[in-house]
Amino acid sequence: VKKAKTAKDSNTHGLTKCRVLLAELEAHPDAWPFLTPVNQKAVPGYRKVIKKPMDLSTIREKLTNNQYLNLETFIADVNLIFDNCEKFNEDDSEIGRGGHSMRRFFDKRWTELLD
Numbered sequence: 768v769k770k771a772k773t774a775k776d777s778n779t780h781g782l783t784k785c786r787v788l789l790a791e792l793e794a795h796p797d798a799w800p801f802l803t804p805v806n807q808k809a810v811p812g813y814r815k816v817i818k819k820p821m822d823l824s825t826i827r828e829k830l831t832n833n834q835y836l837n838l839e840t841f842i843a844d845v846n847l848i849f850d851n852c853e854k855f856n857e858d859d860s861e862i863g864r865g866g867h868s869m870r871r872f873f874d875k876r877w878t879e880l881l882d
């Protein structure tokens with residue numbers, strides 16, 4: 768029997784789904800370019816082109832610090848990783864293909880986890 772949803776309940780369930788989704792993204796074979804912030808000293812042009820860098824370790828930090836209000840704000844940061852990747856990398860490159868692969872995986876998994 769589905770309990771009446773309070774704001775707190777939705778938040779808790781939403782955050783549990785964030786933890787599940789983040790763990791799966793971190794464990795994905797194509798996750799390696801996205802596990803840590805892009806090294807802006809080592810990657811020419813990145814600082815100028817990408818206005819809002821994002822990566823899985825930063826999302827992990829924000830989740831640990833309770834900085835995500837709900838599933839939507841979490842999904843927005845994950846999509847930022849993939850949008851940055853598409854902006855900076857050719858589709859036909861190792862990292863570009865990895866970003867598309869991860870986005871397809873994420874889209875499938877969060878829609879499966881929806882209530």
Ligand SMILES: Cn1cc(C(=O)NCCCNC(=O)c2ccc(F)cc2)ccc1=O
Nearest residue numbers: 799800801802803805810851852855856862
């Ligand atoms: C998302 N993006 C990443 C890069 C990039 O060059 N990233 C370097 C990845 C180096 N990191 C690793 O190799 C690694 C990290 C953790 C791990 F557990 C195993 C391997 C360049 C453009 C771009 O748009």
